[in-house]
Amino acid sequence: MIHTRNIQKVFRRGEHARQALQNINIDIEEGEYVVISGPSGSGKTTLLGLLSMVDVPSGGEIYFKGTEVAHLSESKRNKLRRKHISVVFEHIHLIDELTVYENIEMPLLYLSNSRKERRRIVDSLMERFRLTHLRGQYPGRLDNLVQQKIALARACSCSPDVIFADEPTGRLNSTESDEFFDLFRELNEEGQTIVMATHSSDAARHGQRVIPLYDGHVVSRAVER
Ligand code: ADP
Numbered sequence: 689m690i691h692t693r694n695i696q697k698v699f700r701r702g703e704h705a706r707q708a709l710q711n712i713n714i715d716i717e718e719g720e721y722v723v724i725s726g727p728s729g730s731g732k733t734t735l736l737g738l739l740s741m742v743d744v745p746s747g748g749e750i751y752f753k754g755t756e757v758a759h760l761s762e763s764k765r766n767k768l769r770r771k772h773i774s775v776v777f778e779h780i781h782l783i784d785e786l787t788v789y790e791n792i793e794m795p796l797l798y799l800s801n802s803r804k805e806r807r808r809i810v811d812s813l814m815e816r817f818r819l820t821h822l823r824g825q826y827p828g829r830l831d832n833l834v835q836q837k838i839a840l841a842r843a844c845s846c847s848p849d850v851i852f853a854d855e856p857t858g859r860l861n862s863t864e865s866d867e868f869f870d871l872f873r874e875l876n877e878e879g880q881t882i883v884m885a886t887h888s889s890d891a892a893r894h895g896q897r898v899i900p901l902y903d904g905h906v907v908s909r910a911v912e913r
């Protein structure tokens with residue numbers, strides 16, 4: 689589903705250039721649950737940004753379902769991203785001024801679903817993630833696990849081809865993390881492709897396959913920390 693060919697990412701600040709990723713060649717197939725693991729600063733967030741089409745590489749190619757996306761115009765890339773990709777973040781990024789229902793509905797407003805379809809989708813996700821009783825509440829008052837479940841429901845609402853997650857349990861304790869990972873596992877068992885970045889070896893063991901990153905390269909064995 690996603691294939692990268694020699695992708696590079698260089699960040700320039702004035703005179704300084706920092707190579708955050710070099711020669712990344714990875715292949716992610718439909719239905720996989722892949723973990724990108726590595727210490728802080730190894731380039732996980734940068735790589736997720738490229739794979740999820742938020743950012744573009746400084747060199748190389750990225751194929752998403754056969755389309756090369758690194759050289760698409762920003763508007764085409766955004767359109768493709770909204771239709772096919774969702775992201776869940778460590779800093780949960782819900783909109784505090786919107787209710788739980790409205791937050792989950794958000795991604796659908798960019799697509800062509802009718803109001804009735806949106807309602808059906810959001811209602812069923814709220815039921816699935818046991819959020820129905822919170823429908824009209826505002827997320828700022830809810831605990832972190834509940835907020836991350838709302839973010840996951842929102843990520844699911846557009847039926848994405850891939851859910852990317854960047855340290856999704858960074859703000860959760862171990863019991864909450866286990867509950868969150870149960871939801872990931874269930875989604876993946878139903879065929880959802882998931883790509884998660886984490887520095888935590890506890891979190892990394894939940895995936896089916898680990899891509900270890902170190903100093904911006906994919907390494908062939910896990911690096912001792
Ligand atoms: P990780 O998610 O594994 O902690 P990042 O992808 O955030 O790693 O960062 C990889 C490297 O790229 C780090 O050295 C970081 O300082 C640098 N970097 C990331 N984003 C930027 C940016 N926007 N500008 C400059 N340097 C950046």
Ligand code: MG
Pocket residue numbers: 732733734854
């Ligand atoms: Mg990061």
